[in-house]
Amino acid sequence: MKDIVVIKLGGNALQSLTDIFYTKLRELQNQYGIIIVHGGGPQLDEMLGRLHIKTSKQDGIRITPKETMEVVSMVLAGSINKEVVCQLQKEGIKAVGLSGCDGELLCVTPLNKEQFGYVGELQSVNVPLLESLLQQGMIPVIAPIGVDRSYDRFNINADSAAAGIASFLQAKQLFFFTDVPGIMEKDTLLTSIDKGYIHTLMGNGTLAGGMIPKVEAALKAIDHHVQEVCIISCLAKYQKGIGTTITKGVNVQ
Numbered sequence: 001m002k003d004i005v006v007i008k009l010g011g012n013a014l015q016s017l018t019d020i021f022y023t024k025l026r027e028l029q030n031q032y033g034i035i036i037v038h039g040g041g042p043q044l045d046e047m048l049g050r051l052h053i054k055t056s057k058q059d060g061i062r063i064t065p066k067e068t069m070e071v072v073s074m075v076l077a078g079s080i081n082k083e084v085v086c087q088l089q090k091e092g093i094k095a096v097g098l099s100g101c102d103g104e105l106l107c108v109t110p111l112n113k114e115q116f117g118y119v120g121e122l123q124s125v126n127v128p129l130l131e132s133l134l135q136q137g138m139i140p141v142i143a144p145i146g147v148d149r150s151y152d153r154f155n156i157n158a159d160s161a162a163a164g165i166a167s168f169l170q171a172k173q174l175f176f177f178t179d180v181p182g183i184m185e186k187d188t189l190l191t192s193i194d195k196g197y198i199h200t201l202m203g204n205g206t207l208a209g210g211m212i213p214k215v216e217a218a219l220k221a222i223d224h225h226v227q228e229v230c231i232i233s234c235l236a237k238y239q240k241g242i243g244t245t246i247t248k249g250v251n252v253q
């Protein structure tokens with residue numbers, strides 16, 4: 001079995017994937033088993049708006065009542081997942097779309113039903129299912145929706161789903177592709193950051209919004225022995241030394 005690389009594509013990143021990305025993906029696929037986890041936050045905001053359903057987030061996590069969950073399924077497991085799969089196939093890359101419901105891929109428990117509604121916390125991943133797809137040279141493309149024991153569907157923050165999947169698979173690398181060059185402090189890109197400094201930046205408000213679940217997910221993955229975790233721009237050339245690498249140890253900045 002090849003080493004595994006998990007790539008998380010944020011909703012903004014999905015809209016600006018370049019030829020460089022697909023070329024790099026093909027190269028990586030020669031060496032690694034690749035798993036893609038996608039988000040779709042901005043697309044969800046847009047669809048909820050069109051349907052006149054009010055929505056809000058707390059620390060980057062969407063409050064998800066039942067009615068919102070229907071739209072989450074529709075947008076993430078429906079249109080976005082299929083769009084990513086078709087785009088990859090158009091580029092000659094074999095891909096299979098899944099949500100966490102399929103084959104009980106992502107099993108969850110509620111994060112806090114009173115506070116967040118149908119938001120799930122990942123408890124287990126159907127690793128053999130992913131391995132069998134990887135063995136056939138497929139890229140599993142995963143929408144961040146999970147099921148609980150009663151087969152109710154839950155919304156999972158895509159960063160936390162990607163980190164959980166990378167942890168369960170003991171992935172070598174986890175990349176968060178997003179719409180910023182990495183973690184910024186004022187106007188400076190931090191090329192490397194550790195746990196302690198992340199907490200400092202959270203405390204002083206430098207890290208906000210969607211960056212909070214992203215760094216929390218990154219730290220979780222590092223704690224679960226994912227060897228390398230990096231936050232980078234979807235427009236970057238995807239080489240070593242770009243973006244922000246999250247480390248466990250002493251901050252080298």
Ligand SMILES: Nc1ncnc2c1ncn2[C@@H]1O[C@H](COP(=O)(O)OP(=O)(O)O)[C@@H](O)[C@H]1O
Pocket residue numbers: 009010011012013039041159177178179180182183184185206207208209210211214
């Ligand atoms: N210190 C920071 N450095 C970089 N981005 C930050 C920071 N704090 C907050 N952000 C915000 O986090 C966003 C990335 O998170 P998010 O929108 O959830 O992306 P994605 O859709 O890729 O998961 C950036 O667009 C930026 O607005």
Ligand SMILES: CC(=O)N[C@@H](CCC(=O)OP(=O)(O)O)C(=O)O
Pocket residue numbers: 009010011012038039040041042044060061062072119144155156157158159210
């Ligand atoms: C629970 C929760 O917050 N789920 C996210 C799932 C999509 C996501 O994470 O998309 P991005 O990666 O584009 O932000 C949401 O509803 O927006």
